[in-house]
Structure formats: structure tokens, C-alpha cells
Amino acid sequence: MSDLRARPGWQLSAIGVAGFVVLLWGIEVVDVAASHRLDGWGIRPRSGEGLLGILAAPLLHGGWGHLGANTVPALVLGFLALATGIGRGLAATAIIWLLGGLGVWLVAGSGSIHLGASGLIFGWLTYLVVQGFVDREPLEIVVGLGVLVVYGGVLWGVLPGTPGVSWQGHLFGALAGVVAAFAVRERAR
Numbered sequence: 001m002s003d004l005r006a007r008p009g010w011q012l013s014a015i016g017v018a019g020f021v022v023l024l025w026g027i028e029v030v031d032v033a034a035s036h037r038l039d040g041w042g043i044r045p046r047s048g049e050g051l052l053g054i055l056a057a058p059l060l061h062g063g064w065g066h067l068g069a070n071t072v073p074a075l076v077l078g079f080l081a082l083a084t085g086i087g088r089g090l091a092a093t094a095i096i097w098l099l100g101g102l103g104v105w106l107v108a109g110s111g112s113i114h115l116g117a118s119g120l121i122f123g124w125l126t127y128l129v130v131q132g133f134v135d136r137e138p139l140e141i142v143v144g145l146g147v148l149v150v151y152g153g154v155l156w157g158v159l160p161g162t163p164g165v166s167w168q169g170h171l172f173g174a175l176a177g178v179v180a181a182f183a184v185r186e187r188a189r
Helices: 009-033 037-041 048-059 064-083 086-107 118-135 138-158 167-183
Strands: none
Touching: 009 037, 009 048, 009 064, 009 086, 037 048, 048 086, 048 118, 064 086, 064 118, 064 138, 086 118, 086 167, 118 138, 118 167, 138 167
16 A cells, blocks of 8 residues: 555556546446346436435446446546546545536436436536636646547537437536536645
8 A cells, every 4th residue: 555655646546547447347247247227326316215326326327338438538537637636636526426416316307317427527527627727727727728629529418409318417517527626726825
């Protein structure tokens, strides 16, 4: 463990996000073996058991294609979020995870189930875009603008339109990312 702490922050960020993505793939293996019964643990809007889905939903995916589509953005954006500082990145992730999930639970249609890491991905995206401006940090602004250029087009996913896609998860993840940027901002130097 002490060897792990001696590593530079960027290496810890890479190890952390890679471990998270490996966990996602491992859970999908179990879900497939269980005939996708784990998917029922997603967010079920305005139901008591659906509250537990806020914790479980980002870990679950609706099949290999869904997980595959989330893998590269999760690796890139999750790494960048953690690379801003492990503590800050983890706090931002927790805010995005919980606040984004709560928004879905409150607003999404009854009888639906929402799952997948895309809420986190949208949250990390907006967190990274906004964070540099909030911190007034030139390097973070450049990183945020780069993220916006590469991934900004996916922000259209916050709008309703594609059946079977949780635009609510995308929208509330993105909003939670903005909240996270303010909540974990660096204090005035």
C-alpha cells in the first residue's frame, strides 16, 4: 500500500479509473450470467426501492453495446476528473453520482428503469469544462476546452428524443457536474 501512495497523482488516477472500468465489465459479466436480473437494480423513479438504484445504476449497463459505448469516455473523462486532484475528483464523482441519480429519481417517468455510467460521464464532462473557469486556472481552462471540443457533441444527449436512452440521466448528470465544479472549487489563493 505504501508503494501505491508513492506513485504520482496521474498514475493513481489512471489506476483508479481503470479499476472502476474493470469493475463495470466484471459486473456486466455477472449480469449476463444472471440473465440481466441485476438491471432491475437501476433507478426506478419515485419508488422506495428505486432510491437504492441511485447507488447501483452507474455500475449497471443494458448489455455489452451500452457498456462498450461508455468505456472510452469513462476512461478519459474519469481520468481527467481524478487528475485534477484525487480528493477533488472523488468528491466531484460522489456529487455527480448522488445528485444526478436523485434528479433522475425525482423527474423520470414512472415505470421506467434507468442505468448506466453515462450520467457520470456527462457529469465529468461538464465538471471539467466548468472547473477551470470556477478556479480561474489557465491549465484547467485549456483542459476543459479540449474536453468540450472532443466530447461536447454528446451534450445533445441531454435532450429527449432517442427511445431507450435516459436523457434524464444525461441531463441531471451534466447539471450535477456543474454543481460539483462549484462545490469542490479551489479556495481563493
